[in-house]
Amino acid sequence: MHVTLWQAVLIGLFTYLGALHTPWLLGCTGGWYGIGRPLVAGTIVGLILGDIKTGMIIGATINMVFIGAITPGGAMSADLNFAGFVGTSLAMLTGSTPEMAVSLAVPIGLVGAFAWNAWSTSNVFFAHLFDKYAAEGNVKNMKLSGIVLPQLTGFAFRFIPSFLVVYFGGSYGNILANAIPQWLANALTTVGTMLPAIGMALLLKMMITKFNLWAFFLLGFIGVSVLKISIVPLAVIGLALSFIVLYLKDTDKTDSKEEVA
Amino acid sequence: MEGNKTLTKKDLRKSWFTWFTYHTACWNWERMQNVAFCLCMEPILKKVCKNKEDYKKGLVRHTRFFNSEPQSSTIIHGMVASLEEQRAAGADITEDAIDAIKAGMMGPLAGIGDSMVAALLNTILLSIGISMAISGNLLGPVFFLATYVPIVTFGSWWLYKKGYELGASSINKIVGEGGLHKFTEAMSVLGLVVIGGLTASFVNVKTKLEFAGEATINIQKLLDGIMPGLLPLGLTFLVYYLINKKGISVTATMGLIFIFGMLLSILGIL
Numbered sequence: 001m002h003v004t005l006w007q008a009v010l011i012g013l014f015t016y017l018g019a020l021h022t023p024w025l026l027g028c029t030g031g032w033y034g035i036g037r038p039l040v041a042g043t044i045v046g047l048i049l050g051d052i053k054t055g056m057i058i059g060a061t062i063n064m065v066f067i068g069a070i071t072p073g074g075a076m077s078a079d080l081n082f083a084g085f086v087g088t089s090l091a092m093l094t095g096s097t098p099e100m101a102v103s104l105a106v107p108i109g110l111v112g113a114f115a116w117n118a119w120s121t122s123n124v125f126f127a128h129l130f131d132k133y134a135a136e137g138n139v140k141n142m143k144l145s146g147i148v149l150p151q152l153t154g155f156a157f158r159f160i161p162s163f164l165v166v167y168f169g170g171s172y173g174n175i176l177a178n179a180i181p182q183w184l185a186n187a188l189t190t191v192g193t194m195l196p197a198i199g200m201a202l203l204l205k206m207m208i209t210k211f212n213l214w215a216f217f218l219l220g221f222i223g224v225s226v227l228k229i230s231i232v233p234l235a236v237i238g239l240a241l242s243f244i245v246l247y248l249k250d251t252d253k254t255d256s257k258e259e260v261a
Numbered sequence: 262m263e264g265n266k267t268l269t270k271k272d273l274r275k276s277w278f279t280w281f282t283y284h285t286a287c288w289n290w291e292r293m294q295n296v297a298f299c300l301c302m303e304p305i306l307k308k309v310c311k312n313k314e315d316y317k318k319g320l321v322r323h324t325r326f327f328n329s330e331p332q333s334s335t336i337i338h339g340m341v342a343s344l345e346e347q348r349a350a351g352a353d354i355t356e357d358a359i360d361a362i363k364a365g366m367m368g369p370l371a372g373i374g375d376s377m378v379a380a381l382l383n384t385i386l387l388s389i390g391i392s393m394a395i396s397g398n399l400l401g402p403v404f405f406l407a408t409y410v411p412i413v414t415f416g417s418w419w420l421y422k423k424g425y426e427l428g429a430s431s432i433n434k435i436v437g438e439g440g441l442h443k444f445t446e447a448m449s450v451l452g453l454v455v456i457g458g459l460t461a462s463f464v465n466v467k468t469k470l471e472f473a474g475e476a477t478i479n480i481q482k483l484l485d486g487i488m489p490g491l492l493p494l495g496l497t498f499l500v501y502y503l504i505n506k507k508g509i510s511v512t513a514t515m516g517l518i519f520i521f522g523m524l525l526s527i528l529g530i531l
Binding site for chain 2 (some may be wrong): 040124126187195197199201204206218222238
């Protein structure tokens with residue numbers, strides 16, 4: 001598959017729109033947490049490159065790795081917006097399988113995280129400029145230094161690397177992809193099947209506050225691996241269980257009150 | 262300077278929307294979301310402050326460090342708006358009290374917001390979208406956007422309004438009585454069931470090992486006979502252990518998986 005200049009420009013533009021710092025699509029709700037999720041990003045890339053279904057499936061597969069990736073305190077280890085837009089583009093342009101795309105997307109995500117860190121450092125300068133205008137009560141210049149200028153640099157930090165990687169990587173990536181031997185392709189696929197464990201472990205790290213809670217994780221796991229329940233009915237079962245937990249806690253309270261009385 | 266007026270719904274909505282859109286517009290390593298916090302208090306201060314001096318001082322006060330989960334922490338912004346209004350009207354609320362409320366709430370609310378909104382809600386809706394998309398259903402991404410974005414947008418505005426209505430009393434109302442704690446725990450039950458299911462469907466490691474004897478023994482079939490998904494489950498536990506107990510960074514863990522995954526694949530084990 002070949003990429004035209006305009007396709008690469010469009011992909012670069014969407015990479016900026018789906019970044020964590022971009023305000024234009026209802027803040028991070030529509031941007032970073034919305035179109036920036038590889039599921040949606042992949043679909044958009046598919047639309048731009050003319051094969052929406054392939055883009056969506058590659059994006060969804062990449063998304064599994066990053067499903068637990070949130071950015072607590074802005075500490076970003078891999079930039080899933082970059083992984084989603086640029087990763088899907090490269091995978092489509094080189095004709096990779098979705099599993100290989102995952103292996104491609106991880107290092108690309110690291111490039112994105114580097115760009116984010118560089119931008120956040122450069123913003124310290126704008127924050128100081130902002131202090132000065134806040135002390136003067138100059139709202140117009142506060143907006144200039146606190147929104148317009150950091151967004152201009154933010155655009156540069158997103159658009160330029162994604163455009164370059166998609167445009168040149170897409171053109172030369174084909175040659176590279178054909179040079180990849182079968183054993184390496186297999187190895188990358190294997191890595192792709194393992195990486196989602198990181199996303200899951202990160203979610204678990206946040207949610208397991210008590211040892212007993214592992215029980216619910218195991219129930220969900222068995223529900224899919226052995227009982228083959230699909231995800232929506234499983235979520236309904238989970239909801240039912242959480243109501244049962246609430247109910248038991250309430251009856252616990254009333255029981256103990258009765259005892260006291 | 263309009264000076265000493267009561268806030269209208271329009272002012273509050275302007276303040277909330279400024280935060281909701283620009284929260285990370287100037288995110289920086291020094292004071293993180295401070296610029297956006299100051300910008301969202303600007304319309305409030307402009308309306309309530311008696312004179313230009315108070316207004317400028319107020320702006321400077323709100324350039325101090327702030328960082329929380331941007332979508333759901335708006336209850337803080339609503340409360341601070343209410344406090345600034347009461348303070349300008351002469352109530353005995355010191356700047357330190359406002360700072361303390363911001364500093365005291367941003368941490369806990371970041372924790373709750375990260376796990377409830379960013380991890381739980383986003384993940385559950387996303388995983389439904391992903392499982393639709395993997396089977397080629399174009400409604401997958403549409404479903405995700407059409408549920409997540411409106412829920413969070415209206416939720417964020419609702420929390421801002423709640424914060425404003427409750428004022429300073431809201432911390433005790435929320436954190437006290439164990440109500441939120443109970444709710445959070447019930448929601449993590451739902452989250453964990455879904456994560457368990459996701460682990461089973463997304464982590465797909467299989468072994469290629471076979472022992473050729475009189476009859477070929479396929480190790481994967483053997484493992485599936487004990488319980489399907491043993492390897493994915495083991496791998497997830499291992500990664501959890503490395504990240505959580507051993508404190509190995511996510512990037513380093515990714516590197517380890519790359520190295521070992523490739524090695525095991527080349528050796529014909531995976």
